[in-house]
Amino acid sequence: MTDELEDVYKYVVVGGGIAGVTCVETLSALCPDERILLLTSSNLVKAVINYQKVSKTLESFDVQEKPMSYIQNDCPNVQVLQKTIISLDAKNHILRTDDGCKFKYQKLCICAGGKPKLISEDNAYVVGIRDTESVQEFQSRLQKARRIIVVGNGGIATELVYEVEGCEVLWAIKDISISSTFVDPGAAQFFLPHLNQEKSQDEKPLKRLKYTSDKEMSVEFQKSSLQTPGGALGPDWSTSLEMKGLQSLCHCVHVEYQVEVAKLWSPEELRNACKTETTHTDLPFTQHPGSWPIYVELTNGKIYGCDFVVSATGVTPNIEPFTENNKFHIASDGGLMVNDKLQTSEKDIYAAGDVCTASWDPAPHWFQMRLWAQARQMGAYAAKSMLADDSGDEIPLDFCFELFSHVTKFFNYKVILLGKYNAQGLGTDHELLLRVTKGKEYVKAVIQDGRLQGAVLIGDTDLEETFENLILNQLDLTPFKDHLLESAIDVEDFFD
Numbered sequence: 001m002t003d004e005l006e007d008v009y010k011y012v013v014v015g016g017g018i019a020g021v022t023c024v025e026t027l028s029a030l031c032p033d034e035r036i037l038l039l040t041s042s043n044l045v046k047a048v049i050n051y052q053k054v055s056k057t058l059e060s061f062d063v064q065e066k067p068m069s070y071i072q073n074d075c076p077n078v079q080v081l082q083k084t085i086i087s088l089d090a091k092n093h094i095l096r097t098d099d100g101c102k103f104k105y106q107k108l109c110i111c112a113g114g115k116p117k118l119i120s121e122d123n124a125y126v127v128g129i130r131d132t133e134s135v136q137e138f139q140s141r142l143q144k145a146r147r148i149i150v151v152g153n154g155g156i157a158t159e160l161v162y163e164v165e166g167c168e169v170l171w172a173i174k175d176i177s178i179s180s181t182f183v184d185p186g187a188a189q190f191f192l193p194h195l196n197q198e199k200s201q202d203e204k205p206l207k208r209l210k211y212t213s214d215k216e217m218s219v220e221f222q223k224s225s226l227q228t229p230g231g232a233l234g235p236d237w238s239t240s241l242e243m244k245g246l247q248s249l250c251h252c253v254h255v256e257y258q259v260e261v262a263k264l265w266s267p268e269e270l271r272n273a274c275k276t277e278t279t280h281t282d283l284p285f286t287q288h289p290g291s292w293p294i295y296v297e298l299t300n301g302k303i304y305g306c307d308f309v310v311s312a313t314g315v316t317p318n319i320e321p322f323t324e325n326n327k328f329h330i331a332s333d334g335g336l337m338v339n340d341k342l343q344t345s346e347k348d349i350y351a352a353g354d355v356c357t358a359s360w361d362p363a364p365h366w367f368q369m370r371l372w373a374q375a376r377q378m379g380a381y382a383a384k385s386m387l388a389d390d391s392g393d394e395i396p397l398d399f400c401f402e403l404f405s406h407v408t409k410f411f412n413y414k415v416i417l418l419g420k421y422n423a424q425g426l427g428t429d430h431e432l433l434l435r436v437t438k439g440k441e442y443v444k445a446v447i448q449d450g451r452l453q454g455a456v457l458i459g460d461t462d463l464e465e466t467f468e469n470l471i472l473n474q475l476d477l478t479p480f481k482d483h484l485l486e487s488a489i490d491v492e493d494f495f496d
């Protein structure tokens with residue numbers, strides 16, 4: 001152990017996830033002669049591969065975990081060290097690590113990501129999913145499971161209930177429809193038939209652990225990940241993994257709508273309280289009364305037993321190591337507040353990705369969601385902003401913050417979300433235009449004052465570029481509105 005000051009760096013970035021890696025790569029490209037340090041808990045870092053710009057704001061890419069040497073090979077002025085930060089002295093610009101080292105920075109960017117926000121932190125039968133280690137833990141528990149309960153109605157829950165096979169799944173959601181973080185009740189209705197449907201052969205890709213690229217790395221990773229938090233998983237994590245339970249059934253999902261978890265019971269507690277498990281003769285579930293290690297009481301009074309609970313209930317930003325004795329402004333969602341330069345309230349400290357909360361007055365069609373693309377965009381923009389501050393240049397807010405856009409896959413459908421896709425913040429005086437072809441596509445346009453404010457595009461609609469342009473240029477659609485979604489019409493013809 002040493003308490004010596006290790007070294008002084010011009011730029012220090014904390015976190016080997018997509019935000020941190022993009023930040024150091026951008027810094028290195030823009031100032032190849034400066035000393036840059038990346039500190040990260042995990043011994044693997046996230047790399048963006050197969051990057052494709054789908055349109056002005058939509059981007060798609062794959063993510064791979066790579067050894068730290070990958071960055072040093074590509075960016076020779078970046079040093080990468082596997083260290084966990086335990087404290088920050090913002091006044092004196094010093095970071096302390098768990099092995100007693102100290103690092104002095106001129107400018108710091110915190111990209112420490114987040115961790116699952118669990119419904120219970122101290123129950124061994126409640127698991128969260130974040131990194132490769134947690135997903136491995138989930139897989140190994142699932143192999144021995146007959147029934148699981150998934151709580152939450154966002155990205156992880158939506159992907160899990162579709163992928164899990166050989167195990168009964170009870171999906172407990174707060175809302176009136178499934179997948180409400182991403183889609184409206186109409187789109188949920190479109191997805192619903194796929195919940196319990198057996199997948200066709202082309203929906204069953206080769207299942208493998210995609211986040212390690214070779215055998216050697218995989219072993220190295222398993223050792224390290226048991227001790228330290230890794231970066232968040234990302235696109236394709238669920239489709240590339242075997243998620244099979246103990247039973248010989250395909251999909252068996254039952255949704256409990258408009259409920260939360262009222263209480264978690266152990267078998268003894270349940271017995272002592274003279275409560276019993278809900279009998280569910282109307283459900284496809286098999287009965288194993290009294291034989292579960294955990295029981296979940298829902299706010300509708302029903303009690304279900306299961307082998308374990310997956311708490312897919314969102315993300316808490318990883319801010320603890322940085323906040324003690326410092327004066328960061330913290331947002332209500334627990335993130336480090338950043339302005340439109342990604343500066344925190346502490347001098348010379350920036351933040352990007354899941355750890356931060358965008359606290360500037362956003363463009364009308366942009367908002368923050370904790371997603372890969374935003375982590376990448378923020379990492380790159382934070383780097384440019386750090387350099388601009390040094391050179392005294394003014395940089396405009398990056399164009400990517402003009403329009404919210406997300407491309408993903410749910411229930412094996414391509415899903416594209418643009419702008420205020422769920423009419424977020426639009427009040428009641430907006431209208432929705434819909435085009436639905438059962439099993440094929442779902443198109444929703446959100447219109448206010450005759451102008452397109454957002455869209456949900458499910459299936460291969462080929463409308464993304466046109467709709468993106470219509471949101472960005474706010475063209476008055478009043479004359480064409482009634483024909484906007486007619487499938488026989490090429491929307492672009494209106495604007496020629």
Ligand SMILES: Cc1cc2nc3c(=O)[nH]c(=O)nc-3n(C[C@H](O)[C@H](O)[C@H](O)COP(=O)(O)OP(=O)(O)OC[C@H]3O[C@@H](n4cnc5c(N)ncnc54)[C@H](O)[C@@H]3O)c2cc1C
Pocket residue numbers: 014015016017018019020039040041042083084085086111112113114129130131155156228229230231232233234235236237318321352353354355370371372373375408
């Ligand atoms: C299961 C799952 C599936 C997802 N699927 C998608 C998807 O399909 N599409 C999508 O857009 N987004 C998806 N996301 C969200 C996306 O993965 C995140 O928004 C993104 O990865 C955040 O990147 P980040 O760099 O901010 O944080 P992270 O990836 O969490 O990286 C944080 C880094 O900081 C390090 N760190 C943390 N604390 C310390 C410390 N004290 N000292 C040093 N280092 C530290 C960690 O080791 C890690 O390397 C998914 C997330 C999860 C959990």
Ligand SMILES: NC(=O)C1=CN([C@@H]2O[C@H](COP(=O)(O)OP(=O)(O)OC[C@H]3O[C@@H](n4cnc5c(N)ncnc54)[C@H](OP(=O)(O)O)[C@@H]3O)[C@@H](O)[C@H]2O)C=CC1
Pocket residue numbers: 119151152153154155156157159173174180181260261311312313314315369370371408409
């Ligand atoms: N394909 C994709 O784009 C994917 C993206 N992700 C991202 O990964 C991160 C983690 O995913 P996930 O955990 O699903 O987070 P999300 O933020 O996507 O969803 C969390 C869900 O849990 C609900 N919730 C929160 N607290 C409770 C509670 N106490 N009881 C019941 N429900 C609750 C939320 O409801 P409410 O909003 O009403 O609070 C919301 O429906 C997110 O940033 C997500 O965007 C993950 C997987 C796939």
